[in-house]
Amino acid sequence: MSAEWKLNSHLASDTVNIGDLPLSRVLIIKDSNYPWLLLVPRRAGASEITDLNEVEQAQLMTEINRVSLALKDITKPDKLNVAALGNMVSQLHVHIIARRTSDAAWPRPIWGVVPAIGYDPVEMDAFKTALRKKIWLD
Amino acid sequence: MSAEWKLNSHLASDTVNIGDLPLSRVLIIKDSNYPWLLLVPRRAGASEITDLNEVEQAQLMTEINRVSLALKDITKPDKLNVAALGNMVSQLHVHIIARRTSDAAWPRPIWGVVPAIGYDPVEMDAFKTALRKKIWLD
Numbered sequence: 001m002s003a004e005w006k007l008n009s010h011l012a013s014d015t016v017n018i019g020d021l022p023l024s025r026v027l028i029i030k031d032s033n034y035p036w037l038l039l040v041p042r043r044a045g046a047s048e049i050t051d052l053n054e055v056e057q058a059q060l061m062t063e064i065n066r067v068s069l070a071l072k073d074i075t076k077p078d079k080l081n082v083a084a085l086g087n088m089v090s091q092l093h094v095h096i097i098a099r100r101t102s103d104a105a106w107p108r109p110i111w112g113v114v115p116a117i118g119y120d121p122v123e124m125d126a127f128k129t130a131l132r133k134k135i136w137l138d
Numbered sequence: 139m140s141a142e143w144k145l146n147s148h149l150a151s152d153t154v155n156i157g158d159l160p161l162s163r164v165l166i167i168k169d170s171n172y173p174w175l176l177l178v179p180r181r182a183g184a185s186e187i188t189d190l191n192e193v194e195q196a197q198l199m200t201e202i203n204r205v206s207l208a209l210k211d212i213t214k215p216d217k218l219n220v221a222a223l224g225n226m227v228s229q230l231h232v233h234i235i236a237r238r239t240s241d242a243a244w245p246r247p248i249w250g251v252v253p254a255i256g257y258d259p260v261e262m263d264a265f266k267t268a269l270r271k272k273i274w275l276d
Contacts, residue, residue, distance in 0.1 A: 048218050049199075050206045061187075061199040068188045079228070080186050083221035087237060087245035090217070099225060107225035109247050 005044040008091040014116075018128060019137035023059045024094075026067060026135065028128065031116035033105075035075045035098040035127070039063055046092040049084055064094060070134035071098050074127070081109065143182040146229040152254075156266060157275035161197040162232075164205060164273065166265065169254035171243075173213045173236040173265070177201055184230040187222055202232060208272035209236050212265070219247065 007025060015027035015038060024039040041060055046052060052060060068080055077098035084094045097110060105113035119127070131137075145163060153165035153176060162177040179198060184190060190198060206218055215236035222232045235248060243251035257265070269275075 048206070048210075049220060050203055050210065050218070054200075054203075057199050057203055058196050061195050062192075065188055065192075065195055068186070072186075072188065079223075079225055080188070081221070081223045081225070082187060083219070083223065083247075085217075085219045085221065085247060087217055087219070087247070109221075109223060109225070109249050111247050 003044040005042045021063045024063050032119045037096045039094040047090040074130045141182040143180045159201045162201050170257045175234045177232040185228040212268045
C-alpha cells in the first residue's frame, strides 16, 4: 500500500470529477440514463471493502450516506442502488445510482442493459453544481 | 419504525437462515451457482441504507466486513460483489457474493443471468457449518 493512489483510467474516462471527500473521490458517470455516481476510496491497491481498515470502512459508510442523501434530495428517486462490484475494474469503487421505476433498466440492475447516453452539457453542469453544494464540496 | 421487523416472505423462501448478528440476519441464497449471502438489518420499514441511523450504518459496515472475510476465507473467490439494490424486494438487504472468473455470469453482475441451481443438502450443510463457525455465530 505504499504506492500512490491514482484513479483507474477506465473510471477516469467514463466520469466527471466532482471533488474529494476525506476518503473518496466523487464522480458522475457520463450516462444520462440514470443519475449515477461513484465513490472511489483513495487507497492504493484496494479492490475490496475488506482491504480498507476499520476506520476507513466507517468513513466509507459515512460518505455513502452523505452522497446517497444528496443524490436522493436532488433526484427524488424511487430507489437507490448501492454496490461495490469491481468485476471489470478491480480498483475499489462504490456505485450509488438513483433508480426510477420508469428508467431504462428497471427493475433490473443497470449494468450492461442499455448503451450510455451522453449528458446535455447544461444538464451536466446543473447536476454537478447541485451535487457539489449538497455534498458540501464547495 | 414502531412495527416489529419480519423477514420479507420472498427473501425467506429463497434462503437458508444462518443466524443473527447484532444488527443483521445472515442468510444463504439457495443458488449453488454462486456462494451468495444476504445481510438483512432487523429494522422495520428500512429500505435504504440511509434509513438506518449512524450507529446502525457503522454496525452494518462492521457486519459486511465480518461476513465478507468469512466468505472469502471459505470460498477463496476472485472477487467479492457487495450490493444493496432492492428493486424487487424493498426490505433493506445487502448481497455479499463470492465471484469466480469461471462462474456462470462472470464478469456480469449475477442477478437474472442464469436460473438458480439448488444445493446438494450435504454441500449446503457444510457451507452453513463453515459460515457459522467463521462468523462466530456458534
